Amino acid sequence: MTSVVSSPPRTIRIGSRKSQLALVQSYWVQEQLQKSFPEISFEVHTMSTQGDKILDVALAKIGDKGLFTKELEVGMLNHEIDFAVHSLKDLPTNLPEGLTLAAITERENPADALVVHEKHKDKQIDTLPAGAVIGTSSLRRLAQLRNLFPHFTFKDVRGNLNTRMNKLDAGEYDALILATAGLQRLGMGDRIHQILPKEVSLHAVGQGALGIECRADDTELISLLKAIEHPETRDRCLAERAFLRILEGGCQVPIGVNTEINGENLTLTGIVASVDGQKLVKDSLTGRASNPEALGAELAQILRQQGAQEILSEIFTEIQRGS
Numbered sequence: 001m002t003s004v005v006s007s008p009p010r011t012i013r014i015g016s017r018k019s020q021l022a023l024v025q026s027y028w029v030q031e032q033l034q035k036s037f038p039e040i041s042f043e044v045h046t047m048s049t050q051g052d053k054i055l056d057v058a059l060a061k062i063g064d065k066g067l068f069t070k071e072l073e074v075g076m077l078n079h080e081i082d083f084a085v086h087s088l089k090d091l092p093t094n095l096p097e098g099l100t101l102a103a104i105t106e107r108e109n110p111a112d113a114l115v116v117h118e119k120h121k122d123k124q125i126d127t128l129p130a131g132a133v134i135g136t137s138s139l140r141r142l143a144q145l146r147n148l149f150p151h152f153t154f155k156d157v158r159g160n161l162n163t164r165m166n167k168l169d170a171g172e173y174d175a176l177i178l179a180t181a182g183l184q185r186l187g188m189g190d191r192i193h194q195i196l197p198k199e200v201s202l203h204a205v206g207q208g209a210l211g212i213e214c215r216a217d218d219t220e221l222i223s224l225l226k227a228i229e230h231p232e233t234r235d236r237c238l239a240e241r242a243f244l245r246i247l248e249g250g251c252q253v254p255i256g257v258n259t260e261i262n263g264e265n266l267t268l269t270g271i272v273a274s275v276d277g278q279k280l281v282k283d284s285l286t287g288r289a290s291n292p293e294a295l296g297a298e299l300a301q302i303l304r305q306q307g308a309q310e311i312l313s314e315i316f317t318e319i320q321r322g323s
């Protein structure tokens with residue numbers, strides 16, 4: 001037989017955080033790629049990120065973006081790993097020089113979910129009693145719920161999903177607000193008591209989707225990764241990310257979105273709220289799904305004209321003062 005010159009089979013190293021959710025997501029991506037490319041070997045390499053180490057400080061006060069992604073990005077730039085799997089909502093809208101968002105996978109239900117203590121099993125978000133202690137670590141959830149339900153008490157909650165559930169079941173909270181997608185991926189979908197409608201809570205940008213980041217010059221890998229991209233999720237998430245990119249200014253802020261695709265059209269709804277839930281700017285825009293980033297940017301400008309910038313500037317000043 002004549003020998004054929006071919007490049008040696010490539011091993012592709014996937015970088016993942018060590019959290020249970022991150023591992024489930026990374027192994028899912030590995031499995032999908034392995035099915036599409038049986039001749040390539042895909043290995044998962046784990047790394048701790050800053051966000052995994054700081055567990056006792058409210059996330060909103062740490063304020064820095066990229067808390068869950070930085071170490072993985074350094075690993076890619078140093079060629080220790082080839083790509084990283086992120087919960088898209090944890091991936092900053094501006095990536096470091098040299099890296100790119102290569103693919104976005106099909107999203108789970110992006111909505112927030114209400115999880116209740118057993119004693120409230122006959123209740124919904126709008127029938128929980130006054131003074132009910134609601135656990136959330138997100139300013140976005142806090143602001144929107146405070147606006148509609150000022151009679152609740154809101155308390156920060158950190159730790160992995162099991163820790164949070166244990167705190168709820170032990171009676172430290174009456175209910176928690178968590179991402180539907182995270183609960184489903186970790187096999188705790190049965191704890192979802194109510195999926196919050198978009199009138200109650202607009203979800204985070206990119207919630208429920210996975211973002212795959214790699215070196216911008218690794219064109220071979222980028223074309224492989226397209227095999228697991230979900231075009232509709234990508235269009236929706238690119239509109240959401242463009243909206244956030246224009247509005248944000250350096251920390252976790254109460255910004256929520258919803259997107260829907262109808263045929264050729266994409267509808268983006270966005271909200272910017274003050275942390276006390278008193279001020280709230282919300283609007284929707286429909287345009288061609290083929291130009292999602294322009295739509296996101298345009299909605300951001302519309303909300304700015306309606307006062308979003310004042311709300312955001314106030315939040316940045318408060319955080320800088322350390323309040």
Ligand SMILES: NCc1[nH]cc(CCC(=O)O)c1CC(=O)O
Binds near residue numbers: 088177178179181206
């Ligand atoms: N901020 C932490 C985080 N990052 C991704 C998810 C859940 C999965 C997802 O939204 O994709 C969560 C937990 C939560 O918000 O309840």
